[in-house]
Amino acid sequence: MTSNVEKRDATLDDAPEVDELQKKNILQSEILVDPNLMSNAFDAENREHEMGVWEAVKLHPMACFWAFIFCFTIVMESFDMFLNGNFVAQAAFKKRYGVYVDEASGYQIETKWQSALFQSGQCGAFVGVFLAGPITTRLGYRWTTIAALVLMNATIFISFFADSLAVLTIGQAFEGVPWGIFIANSPAYASEVVPLVLRGALTGTLQMSWSIGSIIVAGATYGFNKREDQWAWRIPLALQWIFPTPLLILIFFAPESPWWLIRNGRRAEALKSIERLGRKSTEKSEETLAMMERTVEIEAKTGGEPTLLDLVKGVDLRRTIITCLMYASQNFAGNLIANQATFFFEQAGMSNDFSFQLNLINSCLQLVANFGSWFLSGWFGRRTIYLYGTAFNFTMLVLLGICATIPQNTSTNYAQACLGVIISFVYAGTLGPISYSIIAETSSVRLRALSTGVGRAAYYVAEIPMIYLASQMLNPTGWNLAGKCGYIWGGTAAICWVAAYFGLPELKHRSYREVDILFNRKVSARKFKTTVIDVRDNE
Template sequence: MPDFLDNFADTTKDGKPAFSNSRSGTIVGLLSIGTLIGALAAGPIADRIGRRFSIIFWNIIFCVGVIVQIATTTKWYQIAIGRWVAGLGVGGLSVLTPLYMSETAPRQVRGALVSCYQLFITLGIFVAYCINFGTEKDQSRRAWRLPMGLGFIWPTIMACGILFFPESPRWEFRKGRVAGATNTVSTVYGVHENHPEVVREMREIREKFEAETSGGKWYEMFTAPAMLRRLFIGVALQMLQQLTGSNFFFYYGTSIFVATGINNSFVTSMILGGVNFGTTFFGLYVVEKFGRRKSLIVGGFWMFVCFMVFASVGHFALDQNVPQNTPGAGTAMIVFACLFIAGFASTWGPLIWCVVGELYPSRYRARSMAMATASNWIWNFLISFFTPYITGAIDYRYGYVFASMCFTGAVFTWFFVCESQGRTLEEIDTMYVAGVKPWKSSKWVPPEGVPTKESPEERQEVVDEQ
């Protein structure tokens, strides 16, 4: 996009426009800093004004950031500030979207629905790549303003659409709106309010609420039963999702595609983005068919193998100075890059949002998810900022670092993550509080305090209380 370079880039010694590391780092980094702040702020705001209105608020913030960027003509720092403001909205929504979905969705399909969050992220990335490809040859300001301006469409749809959705039943119950919470649960299950499934879930919500309110302030999230361990699990999983190295392929994609004759970086991005989006659909099936633990463990080992091959071929076989001289190596790397992306998109991409959304009790869920999501954005920033320097020093051997983290992620899941497939959020909370061994969690049976069925007398008792 020549106009963007002419207006916002530095001037090199030979008089040509190009972004310096400091300027590009500032523009990229401020978005990540904004997402970090937005993620941390989202939890307290959501607890105070509710999930729905918080989603509307952060969409408005994102739109303000887009306006700041589009309004500039020659000031690069206005682009950077606009990205920071937009990042606030992205960070807030990265907490609230999976939070709202996990608290509202029926337990039987909760994993697939929360995983749709990642699916539509990949769709957005792919669409953005296609739009950029379509405008790259435009010599006017429309080339970069059009992709930015289209960013108004999605937050507008989301902010308006959420008005037609009910509030989270867990949040409503905590605010004393029992009838509204019951109505929401019955609506999402598609059954009458007296249905055993609705009565069961409302009973569990009430019992957990009574147990949680016997405590003190919000900062007891660090001292409440099994909470410190779960905070560690959530933060670690979000960190490991970034350290799988999925973005590494987008950094190095251009050079390996050059080896096969594809020189256009926009085409490269569309190919990788298309694989990423298409294979995420499989993740919606995986999460409910095989569960969380098995999928994350197998996915971790799959990505480990792909990265080991990719890094080895890149370092030992690819001609890094003239990639066209080694088309075979380039083809092999493209194949394993796509295999890695397929593994990530069907396991660690969507499932981490699902698992983190299920980890915490209602009282601390928003703030805990905010902390975990902040970890994701911190490592996103660190990887994007330091990758150019690291790859410049050790080239494709950088892939060995990510391979080791993929292996670590699989082992971490085995020892720390309980299977939550088909369970209510209250059952999952009980499982962690009771100290169930993760490798035995798939066969765990809820104690009597978290019933799976109620007698007609018990169901009528709950209905009368509501």
């Protein structure tokens, strides 16, 4: 049976005088004046609002699968970030590339190189996120991610064969470019392919991918920690090749985001994509297509092809600021302690071997917290989870600082280590995953690929100097603050809480059309939850 979408496309294909741009305009403008199409759009949006979590999973199993696969690309950035954090604590690596400090501290990687190893990858990712938006707007999420995976395979060679910290740093910088593409595209794709009720849980799997990467790294580096040769760090580096090729093959068969296809006038393909993401026997695909077309057409009234300049125009400036603040704030509430957990445990007074063991436990607990975040996102709003998670970590960070300030003994050392684990656990269950949900939902559909890229760039702008400060705070060759860094991170967490209280809106259970209208009406962040939007509004 020929669908209505295919009939509409065929009619236009028979008219040679209608060029590609006109096709887009005709089809997009049709949705707002055709009562049948509008009725379909109303029905689809109402159905999404009424759908429960389990019903959505049963109706869209493949959407959940493909969202998870795209989010799993983040495991590679996580793997490498945590790898560097473990290398600076690894005895063989420190002896090969470090300097002798004293009898108590032994060999240590100099602060400048410790910072460089962490910062280089983030500098490369900073470039990657700016490449991601324009390339994805042109090629789509699928082909852009495939290209990044090919690049990832190639750049690992530089790190693996590096014979100096300088070459390893360069290798990390090149690896960072595909990381930036992955982190920009994954939350956007996941939010576009799953139903409204699943957006929080599926975008939250980004944080789960971080935890999976950290578990693999913790296990690998703990297993090779007692080796005294170069393979203590080269084998963990080689393990990076596990991920790109299998993911590349899977993503080759993935459906493109129907939202991206609609934005590019490819409606017949969008319908097929919708059908692949749901169950054909139960999903009313054409109604879903009409809902998407309606939102795209409303946004298209803002004008033309999306550009980076659009992100700072009108109400989109507010949306861009929220996205940037959410991303940047991930660096300010204890996350950098988690990224250098093994080194932090050593500086808190734990033995080298026990620090690696504790890091493995910490990584596993983070994964448990990630699973818990799925339930939290179903029970509570985005704003609620973020505010309470930040407030709790602020309290723990201040306690960490107090524990490091009082006279030190075995009990205070263990207390600092336990508080570090608790801070990482809370971050992995609240701030981390819910930030990705907020980021994906805040941007408009038209600017999403660009917005998530610029938002992640803000993350790196904040993280790169923070990595330097974190290394200075913990390293014996730097300020050697150990747990006293809790005072500093507690202060930055407090600033994040205040900014979120006044600026972060509640986006749970809101369709993309409703989010557009709320921002266009300039509704206060604290009134988003209670403002009623009629299903017939086309603002």
